[in-house]
Amino acid sequence: MTSAFPRLSRIFAHTALLPEGWADDVLIQVDEAGWIRRVTPGAKAEGAQRVAGPLLPGMPNLHGHAFQRAMAGLAEQAASRDDSFWTWRNVMYGFVGRLGPEEAEAIAAQLYVEMLEAGYTACAEFHYLHHAPDGSPYQDSSEMGQRHLKAASTAGIGLTLLPVLYAHSGFGGREPDPKQRRFINNLSLFRNIYESLHKVATHKNELQLGLAPHSLRAVTPELLQEAITGVRALDKDAPIHVHVAEQIGEVTDSLRWSGSRPVRWLLDNHALDERWCLIHATHMDRRELEDLAASGAIAGLCPTTEANLGDGLFPAVDYVRAGGRWGIGSDSHVTVDPWTELRLLEYGQRLLYRRRNLLRPSEGGSVGRFLYQGALSGGAEACGRPIGALAEGKRADLVVLDPECPVLWGKEKDQLLDAAVFASGGKVVRDVAVGGRWVVQESRHPLRDEVAARFRGAIEHLKGA
Ligand SMILES: [Zn+2]
Secondary structure, eight states: OGGSSSBBBBEEEEEEEEEEEEEEEEEEEEOOBBBBBEEEEEEEOTTTTTTTOEEOOEEEEEOOOOOGGGTTSOSSOOHHHHHOOOHHHHHHHHHTTOOOHHHHHHHHHHHHHHHHHEEEEEEEEEEEEOSTSSSOOOOOHHHHHHHHHHHHHHTOEEEEEEEEEOOSTTTTOOOOOOOGGOOOHHHHHHHHHHHHHHHHHHOTEEEEOOEEEOOOTSSSSSHHHHHHHHHHHOTTOOOOEEEESSSSHHHHHHHHSSSSSSHHHHHHHHHOTTTTEEEOOOOOHHHHHHHHHTOEEEEEEHHHHHHHHHHOOOHEEEEEEEOOOOEEOOOOOOSSSHHHHHHHHHHHHHHHTTOOOOOOOOOOOOOOOOOOOOHHHHHHHHHHHSSSSSSTTSSOOOOEEEOGGGGTOOOOHHHHHHHHHHHHHOEEEEEEEEEEEEEBBTTBBBTHHHHHHHHHHHHHHHHHO
16 A cells, blocks of 8 residues: 555755754655655755655654544543543443454544644554453454554554553552453463564564553563563564553552552663653652653653543653653544644643743753654654654655645744644644655645545444444
8 A cells, every 4th residue: 555655765845854953955865765865955956856845854653542533522521520531441441342453443544644644654552452342362363453554554654563461450460350351461462462463563664563561550560571571582672661650549559559659660670761651651759750851761741632631730841851851642632733732731831830931942942843853852762763853864754844824924944843833723734754655745645535434434333333
């Protein structure tokens, strides 16, 4: 399916965001396999394809559960006086009961097309819906994972697939809840799934495999260690993502179980580094925050989902000042555009501190650019792939801003990113390439209608079932 996307080889941008900053008249050469071979600022177009607007590196989306896109809007009905993350989770458990491989693939393809049209060029799929509705493994135990690979290939997005290890319903190895039966694996079943996906993912430029222990609630310390050892034996740099400290209740339970808060427990028991991504990490004390920042691990922030679920605010100002790395994800996909995630990340802090322009370089400067570049760097690291920069040796994952978007008129360089993040409403992308192929042109994915028709079919099936 990828061959449906036109290849690019030499492109010329009037202005482009390079790792060292904005540059004019940039010629980018891309080889047949989709790698950036040369970036030359101050060049002449000399027959290269001219892009229509300002050129940016494509944004990685470091966290999400694709099937939840089909639930967006279904969990906003107040059921009781005390709706919370935990009551949302019950809606989700009910929803997955009706979802099979066909639907999972159709929903993921729809989501990935929407992501591309919004400017995400890669995503990390935190994949925990493994088994059939009765909890038994599919004939190929990696069936659901394979469906996500197919969906990503149909859409043409880069994928970091993170099969989830989920074994328990609470700290200390509590028996799983029957409602979690589609997610639950023991170590040997998990290994089968992982190894079979590993065979497919190896040597593919647009794919990376990694490990996702669901949370400290869902694994015991011994199981976590064994899973890490097994995955590292296959790929020593495989990314490891874990949900952590999303809810106050989780922090309280962790303290009761181990005497440590969740982020502290991870810091004390594992050598966290840039191969680790801690999803949410919302509730940290000062020492946890400083030690996490010093570890090099990435904080995976999902501002619109965290707001939707009432998680609380990540201490972004303190974490950034401590030198912490971070990226953005869309998690439950109530929102599918990077601009809105970045805007809400900054706005949360403004509302908290009653100040403006908080997430910024220490010497001052553009908030939009600081947010965009911070999320590129942390997101690329968390995806474990050579993406996130217009530079030699990276994948040619590109976003061209739409010069016809009125909010961009009269803006230059950093102002373009400030306008895109704070004033565009997310509709600001014209063209998108992944691995040197145009997957969105003139704001449209070529398979948009076909993929949407399958998605509609999946939704009708879910409603009728
Ligand atoms: Zn999540």
